[in-house]
Amino acid sequence: MSRSGRPSSSKLRWDSHRVPCAGPLSWVVLTVEDARRRHRQPSAPRPEGVARARLSSLARVPVTHREPPPLQPGTLRVTPLGGVGEIGRNMTVLEHRGRLLIIDCGVLFPEEHQPGVDLVLPDFSTLRERWDDVEAVILTHGHEDHIGGIPYLIEAGLKAPIVGSRFTLGLLQAKLAERRLEATLVEVASGETAELGPFTSEFVAVNHSIPDALAVCVLTSAGTLFHTGDFKADLTPLDNRLTDMASFYEIGERGLDLLLSDSTNADVSGFVATERDIGPVLERVVGDAAGRVFVVCTSSHVHRIQQVLNAAKQSGRQVAIVGRSMVRNTKIADDLGYLQVPPGLLLSVDDLDKLPSNRMLVLCTGSQGEPAAALARMARGDHRDFALTEGDTVVFASSLIPGNESAVYRLIDRLAYDGVDVVTRQQAPIHVSGHAAAGELTAVLTALRPRNFMPVHGEGRHLRAHAKLAMRTGVPSDRIIIARDGDVVDLTDGKASVVGQVSAGFTYVDGVGVGDVGEESLRDRLILGEEGFISAVVVVDARSGTVVSGPEISARGFADEDTLLDDIRQRVADDLAGAKSSGSSAPVDPDELRRIIRRSIGSRVNRVHRRRPMILVYVVET
Amino acid sequence: MSRSGRPSSSKLRWDSHRVPCAGPLSWVVLTVEDARRRHRQPSAPRPEGVARARLSSLARVPVTHREPPPLQPGTLRVTPLGGVGEIGRNMTVLEHRGRLLIIDCGVLFPEEHQPGVDLVLPDFSTLRERWDDVEAVILTHGHEDHIGGIPYLIEAGLKAPIVGSRFTLGLLQAKLAERRLEATLVEVASGETAELGPFTSEFVAVNHSIPDALAVCVLTSAGTLFHTGDFKADLTPLDNRLTDMASFYEIGERGLDLLLSDSTNADVSGFVATERDIGPVLERVVGDAAGRVFVVCTSSHVHRIQQVLNAAKQSGRQVAIVGRSMVRNTKIADDLGYLQVPPGLLLSVDDLDKLPSNRMLVLCTGSQGEPAAALARMARGDHRDFALTEGDTVVFASSLIPGNESAVYRLIDRLAYDGVDVVTRQQAPIHVSGHAAAGELTAVLTALRPRNFMPVHGEGRHLRAHAKLAMRTGVPSDRIIIARDGDVVDLTDGKASVVGQVSAGFTYVDGVGVGDVGEESLRDRLILGEEGFISAVVVVDARSGTVVSGPEISARGFADEDTLLDDIRQRVADDLAGAKSSGSSAPVDPDELRRIIRRSIGSRVNRVHRRRPMILVYVVET
Structure with a gap:
């Protein structure tokens, strides 16, 4: 049995193709034609002459945090809880007539100013009392920044079914099985429509750096929303599954009220080259290598993997998969x-x-330089099966995710010294991005002709660049919303606007704890890491107030600690003596003692060593 | 008086043009002709047919650390103390007949795994007893990674004069004045030759992203070495000061035994575009802006600054300089x-x-997103003079130094939300690199035709890419040395080889301390930052061995500390009780007590919280 009391279904459903789920979902397969009949809306006339307006007049997020108003029946509410103003932990919540629809729920990998954090999740607190209101979670595709939060969402209380394409659910199922979690998974495909409570959802094929990605068009009585998911418009994808521009035009023709579109490459001009260009280059690189070849790429990038396998076959190599x-x-x-x-x-x-060696190809993990992944371990010589050595060739058929530069370059430098040839996209075009560049984004805006536009999946600069593209295609600047996570956007009478904010802070996953690391303890960790700490232990007689022993002072994170400690001990002793002689003869209050010692250490360390360590004073009364 | 007992000369020398120094330097201005007569060497026949040899057969650094042999009179010894295997803290020491010549002495900016460190210096320990043997320090140009270590070198004991071009010494002088240090500065120019003990040094003009950069050809009785410094080969530089390829050919014709050449862009194909291409783009960008314009670039990039001033004039703006x-x-x-x-x-x-606002241009610091620099402060609104706001344009006429990506992007994202237009090299070609790409490097190798080659100024991958270029031009693979900092390279009988290693670790500058931070305390800081710490204080009666009070347990870097601490307190109490009942009735030894408490806390925190904090146990005996 699943946690929600429904029969355990994830494994079961997966084996049989598209079984209607047993949950509270009203599951009806509609055609696009049906949906169109139900929600036909006349196309609004397009505003003219706004394409050259200044972007700086765009609606921006007010600084003050305001409570959103109660939801009106004629309103579709859209709240991004992640992925807007950042890249990662994508999650959008739609609300209409008291019901909720969630699109994606991903994780964010931590940055250097978040030491010791394993993962960052969206803040689920706005959903806390509302699990029964959730109709479904739609997954646009299977990347970690879109599905990685699902296990935590289930643990938090999600009962609604999870809707996605075949491959997306395949990856999710493996993830849930590893954590022994169960959920109702419902498979959909491009061209299909699902009635998810008041949200009629049409699924539209898009291509991306993972198979089977979907965009979703959500039709409600308050208006129509389109979410592209992550996409590009490769016209010759390996699986011949095109981004379905015909449907985009159809949806635009029907009338689209609000577009949410992937902004990752909005500041990159032109079009992304086709995946098909990679194959011949990989074949040449693998064919040219004299010794063993090791290829790393993202493990969910099935088309890249296909091309690696093809290149191996082409050059007479056999393949082992590692990681x-x-x-x-x-x-x-x-x-x-x-x-x-x-x-x-x-x-x-x-x-x-x-x-x-010239008949070997190893396909392995570690394209981001992860120290625990196969490639880094092979480079260090502590992998069970392989150790990289002179004459080997390592091919990075992958991009470099921002933040991983140092790790990847350190790894490549190590290989360079060891006589290993390394081929990255700098040496040969063996990677193309999975996200539409400005040209493709413009084409999509032109097809969908949204009345309102909210760029998503990007940091501030990407959103702003995407907004500029939208303005060029004729979206008025007052209909473009550059939001941040937590902004509540209401679509009412065909106009979208920010009406308030909800909590959308970082939820940290650290070890086995979820949400148990707050900003304060992160700040503590930063101080500890940057400045070290000094502690002092002093034992006082509770009755007389006299110091029985100590202060015993120790420090961590300093070198030449002996000199430092001698210096501080002397200083503290002087200050304590000074306090005693200047004060009354009354016993020293423990709090006062703590203050004196802390101040004494702090001023000395700051003045002489220019450091501001964490200072902990323990006064023990006996 | 200077520290070395010579008259204070830095200011004095600077004002008068090229005064012979009063120090131990024998200063004779030679012409290149003179030098050639003294050191004429026949050109060796070039080896053939090696261009396609495999790079993996290149000489590599042995893993074992071996003491270099005593220096022979017929040998020129070259020891890179920084900048080889890393980008930053460039420093090379030449030794011949017991005398030393130092080329550059720069700093390295710390990485994220070195928390709290301000700067990293080369290790000067091999120079400790040898200050009297140093003939001179040659500075190739005025960037921090080439001159930033000079103040520390002077404080460590350097007495020899510092030789450099006019602009290089101008920057150094300002740096020394700020720190109230004195030194003998000797100005040289391209085409001049200096007798520096057994090192006859010819200076050759190169261009770079700072004016007045020099390469140096060092002629000794054991052979000739050429160090390019940092360079590119811009054929139309703003100051018309070309990289002097004619001299490169001349030196190659005379016979060059060992080339040390800048590898920064060895893995970038082609040629760097000319600085002159930047001007018109800057003029267009500045001219197109409707409001105030703020331009950031490296403050020593005088030619870039010149073009910014020109663009301001062109578009009718006036300029204030900030930072x-x-x-x-x-x-x-x-x-x-x-x-x-x-x-x-x-x-x-x-x-x-x-x-x-459309007549204003502010030229300011902060191109790397430094939080304390002018731009970041203006963005946050806490700069004294300006606050960036809607309608402003910020132009980054600069590169993004690896490691600064997050800071710069955070800054740009903030500006994007604030309605500020940002132009980087991604939007317009407003920056070109200062380092020669593969095409230029190949041209230099072809001109100089070195018998031995040691790529410098790069991480492993850059050195290896540069080595491949050298092999293509005909340098045999066994004459190419991919070294690491501290490798001792001897040039004997026309062949260079690694003969040993000296200490070349990181010297950390932290606050006011130099070299007082060791690897151990850095490791402490990392643990503190990543894992936090837990401390326990227990007071025992020294005679009876019974616990008088405590353990008082506290923690930092954890959230939900209360639950954690309750849990641990219980655990420690149980373990202490267990130890007492199972052991003899003898008093508990304080060390044993410390061990029990530490193990108790450690196992609990690791098992339940999957964390490995630093654990400190204080046993206070009364």
Whole structure:
């Protein structure tokens, strides 16, 4: 049985293709035609002459935090809880007539100013009392920044079914199985429509750096919203599954009230090259290598993996797959028919190792320099199966995610010294982005002709660049919302505007704790890391107030600690003596003692060592 | 009087042009002709057919650390103490016949795994007893990663004169004056030769992202070495001071034994665009802006600054200069004639502020997102003179130094939300690199035709890419040394090889302390920052061994500390009780007590919270 009391269904449903779920979801497969009949809306005339307005007049988020008003029946409310003003932890909540629809729920990987944090989640607090109101969670695709938060959402109380494409649910199912979680998964495909309470949801194919990505058009009685998910418009994708521009035009023709669109590459001009360009380059790179070849890429990038397998076959190499997520994801992709593995190409590690080096190709994890992933371990020589050495070639068929530069470059530098040839996209065009650039984004804006536009999936500069593109295509500047996470956007009478804010802070996952790390303890950690700490222990006689022993002073995070401590001990002793002689003969109050010692240490360390460590004083009364 | 007992000369020398120094330097101005007569060497025949050899056969650094052998009279010894295997703190020590010549002495800015460190210096320990042997320090140019270590070198004991070009010494002098240090500065120019003990040094003009950069050719009786310094080969530089390829060919013709060359852009194909391409773009960007314009760039990039001033004039704007280093460096450049400021263009901040916004341009510091620099403060609204606001345009006429991405993007995102237009090199070609790309590097290798090659100024991948270029031009792979800092390279009988290693670790500058932070305390800081700490104080009676009070337990860097502490307190109490009942009736030894408490806390926190904090146990005996 699942946590929500419904029969355990995730495994079951997965094996049978598209079984109606048993949950509270009213599941009706509609055609786009049905949906169109139900929600037909006349196309509004387009405003003219606004394309050259200044962007700086765009609606911006008020600084004051205000409570959103109660939701009116004629309003569609849109609240991004993640991914707007940042890249990662994408999550958008729609609300209409008291019901909720969630689009995506991802994680964000922490930055350097968040030491010791494993993951960052969206803040689920606005959903806390409302799990029964959630109709469904729609997943646009299977990347971690879109599905990684689902286990935590289930643990927090989600009962509603999770709707997504076949491959997306395949990845999610593996993730849930690892954590022994259960959920109702409902498979949908491009061209299908689902009635999710008051949200009629049409699914539209888009392509991206993972198979089976979907955009979703949500039709409500208050208006129509379109969410692109992550996408690009590769016209010759490997699986021939085009971004369905025909449907985009159709939806635009019907009338679109609010567009939420992927802004990741809005500040990159032109169009993203096709994935098909990668294949021949990979074949050349792998063919040119004289020794063993190791290829790293994102383990969910099935089309890239397909091209690596093709290149191996082309150059007479056999392939072993190494690394937990690479093994798992290629198996899922193979099982579900997204990957065509040439028969006999794959070998076990042991069998591959028996071949001459120019017949070996290892496909492995670690493209972001992760110290625990296969590639970094092979470079350090502490991987079970392989150690990289002179004559090997390592191919990074991947992008460099911002924030990982140092780790990746350190790894490549190590390989350079070890005589390993490294090929990255700098040496050869072996990677293209998965996100539409300005040209494609403009094409989508032109097709959908939204009355209101809210760029999503980007940091401030991406959102602003995307807003500029929208203005060029004729969206008036007062209909463009550059929001931040937590902004509550109401679509009423065809106009979208920010009506308030809800809490959308970071929820930190640290070790096994979720949400148990606050900003204060992060600040503590930063001080500890940057400045070290000094502690003093003093024992006083509770009755007489005299110091029985100590202060015993110790420090961490300083070098030459002996000199430092001698210096501080002397200083504290002087200050304590001074306090005693100047004060009355009454016993020293423990709090006062603590203050004196703290101030004494603080001023000395700051003046002489220019440091502001954390100072802890323990006064023990006996 | 200076520290070395010589008359204070830095200011004095600066005002008079090229005064022979009073120090131990034998200063003779030679012509290149003189030098050639003294050191004429026949050109060696070039080896053939090696261009396509595999790079993996290149000489690599042995893993074992071995003491270099005593220096032989016929050997020129080259020891990089910084900048080889890293970008930053460039420093190379040459030794011949017991005398030393130092080329550059720079700083490295710390990375995220070195919390709380301000600067990283080369390790000067090999120079400790040898200050009297140093003939001179040659500075190739005035960037911090080449001159920033000089004050510390002087404080460590350097007495020898410092040799550099006019602008380089101008920047150094300002730096020394700020720290009230004195040194003998000797100005040289391209085409000049100096006898520096057994090192005859010819200076050759190169261009770079700072005026007046020099390469140096060092002729000794053991062979000739050429160090390019940082350079590119801009054929139309703003000051018409070309990289002197004619001299490169001449030196190659005479015979060059060992080349040390800048590898920063060795993995970038082609040629760097000319600085002159920037001007028209800047003029367009500044001209297109409707409101105030703020331009940030590196404060020592005088030619970039010149083009910003030109663009301001062109578009009818006046200019204020803001930020300490920008004010200082533009003044030095103006005083020394490197900058031509159009008369009347510069205004004080107050006067500029009276103009309409479309007549204002502010040139300021902060191109790397430094939180304390002018731009970041203006963005936050806590700068004295300006606050950035809607309608302003900020132009980054600069590169993004790796490691600064997050800071810069955070700043740009903030500006995006505030309605400020931001122009970076992504939007318009307003920056070109200061370092030669593969095409230029190949041209230099072809001109100099070195018998041995050691790529410098780069991380492993840059050095390896540069080595590949050298092999293509015909340098045999066994004559190419991919070294690391501290490798001792001996040039003997025309062949260079690694003969040993010396200490070349990081010297950390932290607050006012130099070298007082060791790897151990950095590791402490990392643990403190990542994992936090837990302390326990227990008071025991020294005679009976019974616990009088405590353990009092506290923690930092955890949230929900109360639950954690309750849990731990219980655990420690149980473990102490267990130890007592299982052990003898003898008093508990304080060390044993400390061990029990530490283990108790450690196992609990690790098992339940999956954390490994620093644990400190204080046992106080009364």
